Amino acid sequence: EAQVTQNPRYLITVTGKKLTVTCSQNMNHEYMSWYRQDPGLGLRQIYYSMNVEVTDKGDVPEGYKVSRKEKRNFPLILESPSPNQTSLYFCASSLGSSGDGYTFGSGTRLTVV
Amino acid sequence: DAKTTQPPSMDCAEGRAANLPCNHSTISGNEYVYWYRQIHSQGPQYIIHGLKNNETNEMASLIITEDRKSSTLILPHATLRDTAVYYCIVRFPWWGAQKLVFGQGTRLTINP
Numbered sequence: 001e002a003q004v005t006q007n008p009r010y011l012i013t014v015t016g017k018k019l020t021v022t023c024s025q026n027m028n029h030e031y032m033s034w035y036r037q038d039p040g041l042g043l044r045q046i047y048y049s050m051n052v053e054v055t056d057k058g059d060v061p062e063g064y065k066v067s068r069k070e071k072r073n074f075p076l077i078l079e080s081p082s083p084n085q086t087s088l089y090f091c092a093s094s095l096g097s098s099g100d101g102y103t104f105g106s107g108t109r110l111t112v113v
Numbered sequence: 114d115a116k117t118t119q120p121p122s123m124d125c126a127e128g129r130a131a132n133l134p135c136n137h138s139t140i141s142g143n144e145y146v147y148w149y150r151q152i153h154s155q156g157p158q159y160i161i162h163g164l165k166n167n168e169t170n171e172m173a174s175l176i177i178t179e180d181r182k183s184s185t186l187i188l189p190h191a192t193l194r195d196t197a198v199y200y201c202i203v204r205f206p207w208w209g210a211q212k213l214v215f216g217q218g219t220r221l222t223i224n225p
Contacts, residue, residue: 004156033212043157043215058212090156092213101147102213104156 002027006091006105013081013112021076021108023091029103031094032074033058034066036087037107043090049074081112117201122220131188133219135201138182144205146177148186150197151218157200160186191223 004025013019025032033048035058045058049068063085065077074093078085091105118136125131137146147162161168161175163184168175174187188195200218 035213037154042217043213045212048212088154092156101159101162102149102157104158106156107154109154 002103004091004093004103004105006089006108008108009106010109011111013110015082015112016080019078019081019110021078021089021091021110023074023076023105024072025074025091025093025103026072027093027095027103028071029093029095030071032068033092033102034064034074034076035090035092036060037090038087046076046089078110081110083112086110086112116214117203117216119199119201119216119219121217122222124222124224125188125191127193127223127225128190131191131195131221131223133186133188133199133201133221134183135186136183137201137203140181140203144203146175146181146184147202147204147213148173148175149200149202149213149215150195151200152194152197157215160199191221193223193225195221196223197221 007022030051034046035043037043044060046060046064047058047066049055052068052071055066068074089108092102094102145162145164148160149157151157161170161173163175177184198218198220200215
């Protein structure tokens with residue numbers, strides 16, 4: 001089944017403890033992206049990647065890092081999480097060609113205390 | 114990317130057609146109209162997209178006005194599982210313009 005898989009689904013952590021949220025897609029998509037969703041603010045893009053070793057900042061990149069060493073994986077790294085990064089996170093992928101729809105993962109609900 | 118305006122909420126009876134409007138009066142000639150939906154807190158789900166012709170797939174129909182300043186997503190026979198937030202997005206489809214800008218969407222409630 002074609003899908004975007006995120007792990008973990010739920011995570012509670014403490015301020016300052018480094019964490020990684022994994023994202024993997026099995027559709028050979030070139031484009032991958034991370035979004036966060038917060039009440040009243042909607043979905044906002046954090047980082048995106050147009051191919052292996054090509055990444056760029058989205059609208060809210062502060063406090064996050066990403067890497068794209070393989071085409072299928074696009075982990076989101078929080079080096080020193082803070083409570084304002086408590087949010088619902090989604091990874092998405094697409095072929096990147098004209099008119100393509102996006103496939104989203106099921107989400108990761110992160111709480112930083 | 115052009116901005117969109119959608120009603121914050123709508124209700125529809127189960128089995129009836131749900132018609133969700135979207136205004137995008139500043140859309141440019143090469144921007145497409147995309148629709149996604151989000152059921153509860155699941156990941157957004159792609160529904161349909163179009164440029165200027167009406168489009169139909171297994172999920173829905175998309176009607177775009179001739180001047181392209183507005184569109185309507187039609188769910189022909191709404192079920193309870195169609196209860197979700199629906200997002201209308203306009204964007205350039207080509208490589209390098211890949212960001213989806215989500216507005217607040219329309220919260221559609223299907224009533225039994």
